[in-house]
Amino acid sequence: xLKIVYPVCCGxxxxxxxxxxxxxxxxxxxxxxxxxxxxxxFTGDLRRCAAWLADHNCQDVCMESTGKYGIPIYNILEPxxxxxxxxxxxxxxxxxxxxxKKDAKWIADIFKHDLVSGSFIPPADIRQLRDLVRYRCKxxxxxxxxxxxxxxxxTVSNIKLDDVFSDVFGKAATAITTRLLENLExxxxxxxxxxxxGMKATDEQMLSAVDGEICAEQAEKLRIIRSHMDHLALCKAxxxxxxxxxxxxxxxxxxxxxxxPGIQSFAAIGILSEIGxxxxxxxxxxxxxxxxxxxxxxxxxAGKKKTTRISGVGVYSKPLLxxxxxxxxxxxxNPEIRKRYLNLKKRRGHKKAIIAIARMLLTAxxxxxxxxxxxxxxxxxxxxxSPVHREVSVDEAIFILQRQGYLITTPP
Numbered sequence: 001x002l003k004i005v006y007p008v009c010c011g012x013x014x015x016x017x018x019x020x021x022x023x024x025x026x027x028x029x030x031x032x033x034x035x036x037x038x039x040x041x042f043t044g045d046l047r048r049c050a051a052w053l054a055d056h057n058c059q060d061v062c063m064e065s066t067g068k069y070g071i072p073i074y075n076i077l078e079p080x081x082x083x084x085x086x087x088x089x090x091x092x093x094x095x096x097x098x099x100x101k102k103d104a105k106w107i108a109d110i111f112k113h114d115l116v117s118g119s120f121i122p123p124a125d126i127r128q129l130r131d132l133v134r135y136r137c138k139x140x141x142x143x144x145x146x147x148x149x150x151x152x153x154x155t156v157s158n159i160k161l162d163d164v165f166s167d168v169f170g171k172a173a174t175a176i177t178t179r180l181l182e183n184l185e186x187x188x189x190x191x192x193x194x195x196x197x198g199m200k201a202t203d204e205q206m207l208s209a210v211d212g213e214i215c216a217e218q219a220e221k222l223r224i225i226r227s228h229m230d231h232l233a234l235c236k237a238x239x240x241x242x243x244x245x246x247x248x249x250x251x252x253x254x255x256x257x258x259x260x261p262g263i264q265s266f267a268a269i270g271i272l273s274e275i276g277x278x279x280x281x282x283x284x285x286x287x288x289x290x291x292x293x294x295x296x297x298x299x300x301x302a303g304k305k306k307t308t309r310i311s312g313v314g315v316y317s318k319p320l321l322x323x324x325x326x327x328x329x330x331x332x333x334n335p336e337i338r339k340r341y342l343n344l345k346k347r348r349g350h351k352k353a354i355i356a357i358a359r360m361l362l363t364a365x366x367x368x369x370x371x372x373x374x375x376x377x378x379x380x381x382x383x384x385x386s387p388v389h390r391e392v393s394v395d396e397a398i399f400i401l402q403r404q405g406y407l408i409t410t411p412p
Contacts, residue, residue: 004030005114010053010081011107012063013100014070017041021049022104023058024112034108036101041069046076054080062111064091064103065119074121084111084118091116120291122276125249130273132243134316136266139239143232146225153222158212164201172196176210177226181219187211243269253277256368259375260361261337262328267320271365274317285366292317294359310355318358325357336377 007026012019022036035056039049053061061077062084063070074083086107093106110116122130151168154161159180165173172194179188191206201209214222247254247269257268275288282288289295293314299306328334329341337357344353364375392400398408 002113002115004112006060006112008056008058009060009062009108009112010058011104011109011111012061012073013103013107014063014066014073015041015100016069019049019073020100020104021053022101022108023053023056024105024108025056026112032109032112034105036104038100041073043072043076046073050077050080053077060084060111062086062091062107062116062118064088064107075124078124083121084116085121086111086116087119120276120281123278125246126273126276129243129246129269132239132246133266133270133273136236136239136243137270137316139232139236143229143236146229146232150222150225150229153214153218153225154212157214157218159214160209160212164205164209172199176206177222180210180214181223184214184216184219240266247272250277253369256372256374257365260324260328260364260368261331261334261375261377262324262326262361267324270320271317271324274314274320275365277369279366279369282366285363288366289359289362292321292362294318294321294355294362321358321362322354324361325354328361329354329357334377 004026008023010021010023012021018038018040020036020038022034024032024034026032037049037052039045053059059081061081063073063086065085065087070085074085077083091107091110093103098106107116121127147169151162154168154177161168161173161176167173175194176188176191179194188207188210191203191210194206195203243266250272253272254265254268257263257271258265263271275282275292279288282291286295291313293311295310296308297311299308325341328337331337337360340360341353341357344356348356367373368375401408
């Protein structure tokens with residue numbers, strides 16, 4: 001018989017314009033009674049929902065995650081109730097026998113036995129910081145998309161700046177593009193004014209690259225794209241100023257995270273916005289790595305492992321940690337990370353090795369925040385660790401010496 005953990009609890013089925021709440025009350029004889037009500041998602045009706053829950057002495061609420069629609073409901077009920085936000089796959093009902101009212105009742109039934117795994121929801125200030133950091137990622141993606149479209153304009157006009165310059169949007173290439181857009185009819189015959197320090201391309205190569213035909217329509221399109229890119233850069237700068245002011249209260253944690261190789265200011269803010277400042281919500285570092293999608297899946301049936309690939313969760317945290325790992329393996333000041341990467345790469349390849357390094361960095365961040373200590377490279381260097389004293393037999397000792405390249409001879 002299943003134990004009833006929550007004698008009075010509520011299950012909610014949330015939609016865009018309304019929600020259905022079902023309170024399950026279980027008495028001492030294990031008899032459960034249900035009360036269901038439907039509320040709209042306007043703020044006033046949500047407050048009435050909170051008062052209705054308080055009248056029935058219900059403080060434990062389980063709600064199915066429905067994207068952005070559940071956020072205002074969570075924000076209003078959070079001060080008075082203990083909210084559990086569940087993934088839809090954990091509370092999915094049987095198809096063909098489901099209505100909104102039955103879904104709410106089903107959520108309440110499984111929640112009263114504590115059979116629902118709640119999602120990690122950080123505090124409100126971390127949630128706001130997370131929203132700003134994720135919007136910054138979107139702005140960077142928008143700007144990258146505009147760069148690709150600008151490059152398409154140059155390609156169809158046979159202006160091959162990408163074959164001459166390493167960065168089409170660098171100082172010299174941008175000056176040449178501006179000069180082309182100022183007067184479409186006039187050809188560039190002298191490129192000496194566009195040369196910068198360290199440029200490898202010759203004048204002949206640059207003249208050959210700009211010898212194209214850009215039409216008026218493509219030129220106007222390119223002007224619009226460049227104007228949009230400038231506006232996106234301004235928006236990104238304003239957003240970064242807001243992010244820095246919002247993250248100022250977490251400076252001690254950010255300074256600790258930035259001691260990890262490959263992690264700088266905005267990367268540290270991005271990681272903190274995803275995992276939160278209170279690391280105690282994750283029992284171990286393995287739980288945190290699994291939550292971030294950096295551990296192999298368990299998909300085994302009939303003794304056969306179907307897949308061991310990493311899961312698809314951590315849409316924002318996983319790419320960020322991979323970028324930090326790619327930066328860390330290039331730093332000469334931390335050879336322990338690069339050595340581990342090269343050892344793994346020989347056996348498993350680049351992709352699996354870089355995921356392992358990303359998990360290594362996240363494990364280090366977990367221990368840093370938990371112990372309130374800076375990154376210690378000696379922990380990852382075997383030669384700096386305390387030697388392990390163990391007794392071995394003569395045959396084992398000979399075998400160890402032979403593996404190290406020593407020639408063992410039998411004494412006379």
